[in-house]
Each structure stands twice: as structure tokens, then as C-alpha cells.
Amino acid sequence: MGLHRGVKLRHVRAFLDVIDQGSISAAARGQGISQPALSKTLAELEAMLEVELLSREGRSVGLTPAGRAFRRHALQALQQLDTAVVAAQGGTSSDMLNVGLLPTVSGGIFPRAALEFAKDHPGLRMSMLTGPHGFLLGQLRDGRIDLMVGRMPAPEDMPGLRFDFLYHEEIVLVGRAGHPLAGASGAQVLQQAELILPTQKSIIRSTVDRFLLSAGITEPKMRFETVSLAPGLGLVESSDLLWFISRGVVRREIESGTLEVIDLGAPFLAGSVGLTMKQSTADRFEIGGLAEALRHQIMLSGLELPRERQLEP
Structure with missing residues (x-):
């Protein structure tokens, strides 16, 4: 059984946004639509696929086994679509994700998440750089790394950046x-x-x-x-x-x-540990895929996940 003809890109993006944001309400706010409208889109997707993709507990949502599998392949498909658009426009795309790691994550959860990410994204490579917080923050602002994984930066360092909370x-x-x-x-x-x-x-x-x-x-x-x-x-x-x-x-x-x-x-x-990235690159699917792998490894390790994604302006 192939893809249902009724499945549109908006259905896939709605599903990915909800998982990325951690709740339907947060994803609806991010898309600028009402929560009932987004819930209807998700219900349509599950009805067409004839599987339950999301587990719902109050305001928070999680992935069912079917949802995890669908998300992995949906991310890959959208990544390929982005690559196709870039190629059609005469540009080039990068197959490298450059990650800066603070000591708090470099030897623990991150290696396991990196292996999961590599399995789910076979066409991508990852470059990992370790160092102190100030150094990595400078590398991020200069565009030498795509994101930094570790402690939340100080408020005065946040303009132009986004922090996605993972755990305390x-x-x-x-x-x-x-x-x-x-x-x-x-x-x-x-x-x-x-x-x-x-x-x-x-x-x-x-x-x-x-x-x-x-x-x-x-x-x-x-x-x-x-x-x-x-x-x-x-x-x-x-x-x-x-x-x-x-x-x-x-x-x-x-x-x-x-x-x-x-x-x-x-x-x-x-303190808060999470992903810090530029606002301009935060929607890259590679970053979303790494975030999902990290959340999965955090869940397996027994650390507490947030009920709703936390952002800094």
C-alpha cells in the first residue's frame, strides 16, 4: 500500500511541527492557526494512513511506534525535496551537519543520539567540535557550526538565537x-x-x-x-x-x-540543557532529526523530558 493520494505536504508539516514543538497548541501558535484547525489536519492524516501516529497525554504529545517510523521517513523525504528545490534553482546543498558540543553532553547522551541520527539519515555526515561555551557560541555566530548542544546561554547572548530545551x-x-x-x-x-x-x-x-x-x-x-x-x-x-x-x-x-x-x-x-541555533537555520530538517534522536535517548536514559518546548527570543 503506497501513499494515500489525499496526503498533502501540509499534513506532513503539521505532524512534524507538533512533534518538534512538543504540543499541538505550541505548533498551532507557531503556524498562526487555531488549535482545532491543526487537530483536524492531524486527524485527517491519521485517518488516511489508518494508523495512530501520536499519543496524547493532556497538553503534551508523543510518538507511537508507527509515528516514529513515519517521522523518520518524512524527514528524509522533505530533506530530499529541499535538496531538489536547491538543485533546480542552481544552488548547492550541504550533506554535513556541524555540531558544537559542551562537555556536559559530549561523552554521555550525545554519542548514542549521533548513532541513531546516522542510522535514520544515511545521506548525511556529522562533524563534531568540542570546546568551552564562549568559544562554541562564537563558532555558531560565525556560521562555523550549525548548532550547539549543552547549557542554555545567558539572556544577553540570545539575540538572534533560539534555544530548544531538552532536560534539566x-x-x-x-x-x-x-x-x-x-x-x-x-x-x-x-x-x-x-x-x-x-x-x-x-x-x-x-x-x-x-x-x-x-x-x-x-x-x-x-x-x-x-x-x-x-x-x-x-x-x-x-x-x-x-x-x-x-x-x-x-x-x-x-x-x-x-x-x-x-x-x-x-x-x-x-540548569537547562538543550540545542542552541540561529533563528535563521532553526527549521533545517537535519537539526529536527538530531533533536528527535536526542529526545529519544533522553527518554531511554530516564531523564525527564519537558512537556512543552521552551524557546528564547
């Missing part, structure tokens, strides 16, 4: 397994421990500084600064130093027991 991630204080301060109170830990802090230009440093000030620590015993796994892990494993770092950077070391999280009783030590 804690900043943790970690030490070697069996650290002598494990089990001590948060106040005692902060007063006694020598610390490794995130670098001054890292996106999480201001959060850590504010937390320390709120705890009455105006001059922390700081010996080193890093957000990189190799030096941070080497320092912590060989000493009694404690390291403030995003959980994603050291997730595998925590799970293996190499590092131990020191409980400070500070659940607000967290």
Missing part, C-alpha cells in the same frame, strides 16, 4: 570513592574541602558562585579550575579535592563508583 541537569560536587567528607553535612564540607571550580568563562560558574555565596562561603578554598573530564578526574582520583561539575560530564564515573557525589542538599544547583 544538576551541578554536583564529586570526590573520589571513599572520600573522608562523604556523609558530612553540607556546611562542614564547604568549610573544610579544597575545591575544583568550573572555569571563570564556563556557563555553570556563575551558578556555583551564587550557591557558595548563599552558603556563606565568600572565599572558597579553590586550587584548580576546569570543566574538562581528563584533568578533573585525574586531580580528584589522586587527592581529597572536591569538584563542582555538571553531572553529565562525570555520569559514567559516578555510575561505575569511581567518583562519589557529596550531598549538599541543594536541589536548585541545576
